[in-house]
Amino acid sequence: MDRFNQTSPVVGFILLGLSAHPRLEKTFFVLILLMYLVILLGNGVLILVTILDSHLHTPMYFFLGNLSFLDTCYTTSSVPLILDSFLSPRKTISFSACFGQMFLSFAMGATECVLLGMMAFDRYVAICNPLRYPVVMKKAIYIPMAAGSWAAGITNSVVQTSQAMRLPFCGDNVINHFTCEILAVLKLACADISMNVISMVVANVIFLGVPVLFIFVSYVFIIATILRIPSAEGKKKAFSTCSAHLTVVVVFYGTILFMYGKPKSKDPLGEDKQDLSDKLTSLFYGVVTPMLNPIIYSLRNKDVKAAVKNLVHQ
DSSP states (O other): OOBOOTTSOOOEEEEOTTTTOHHHHHHHHHHHHHHHHHHHHHHHHHHHHHHHOGGGOSHHHHHHHHHHHHHHHHHHTTHHHHHHHHHOSSOEEEHHHHHHHHHHHHHHHHHHHHHHHHHHHHHHHHHHSGGGHHHHTOHHHHHHHHHHHHHHHHHHHHHHHHHHHTSOOOSBOEESSSSOOHHHHHTTOSSOOHHHHHHHHHHHIIIIIHHHHHHHHHHHHHHHHHHTOSSHHHHHHHHHHHHHHHHHHHHHHHHHHHHHHSOOOOOGGGHHHHHHHHHHHHHHHHHHHHHHHHHHHHHSOHHHHHHHHHHHHO
16 A cells, blocks of 8 residues: 655555455446446437527526536546546556546536526526516526536635645545545545535535525425416426426435435444445446436426437438
């Protein structure tokens, strides 16, 4: 095991991944590769149809195209590294590549949280104030909203990653994860990381807590408006315009709560199983949600299905 002292520069890390379970590596390589190909295909098709089909040049589909591009970037920042680690006997990564991957993953995750909040506002205006929708959600408004989501996520990632990079790494350089996950990297620092932890807690409140609260309040008003619609057909039509977004929100935040909210094992003999379970949960969170998003929007949206059919025919 490599060790570094405080004066020597860190030249690389070792990603532990599934090294303790070699039989699983080949199986998961095939599984994750197939899921990654589905992600590229599904999100790629959604990006194409939102650009090429003039019927989809609306705020809702503009945000959807951003979400698809975001999911593609998020998985591409980590999945190739994970696939390589499944095949490599020595799973090493350089210092710069590690923090570069950390930066991209952190930026994409934070951006998605904000973007889902922006999409909730779009649905709120469309259902609760339909007559004002063309005025409120005009191009000069929704493009800066999307750009602001990206800027906020990237800024947060710059802050968190730069703070982590300044820490001295002088002990074990083995990261007990598939990728350079920030908490796993911080555990290797031979310095006080309390400021890093405080900074991450504040960031989590801003980028997780605030968007969740915003989405919740938006859907309280949306549901109240839908319930006041007299006809069952009108209620069904109104709900169908936001059901895909609501499903994506539930999947996205539900998996986060499952990952970080479940109790840890107190049995010392079960630590290895718990550790494997946590890593696999994190692994599938990184690929399942981006894979499901285009499927959800394709199945729940007639306009998207029609645009995809036209694209296929062309």
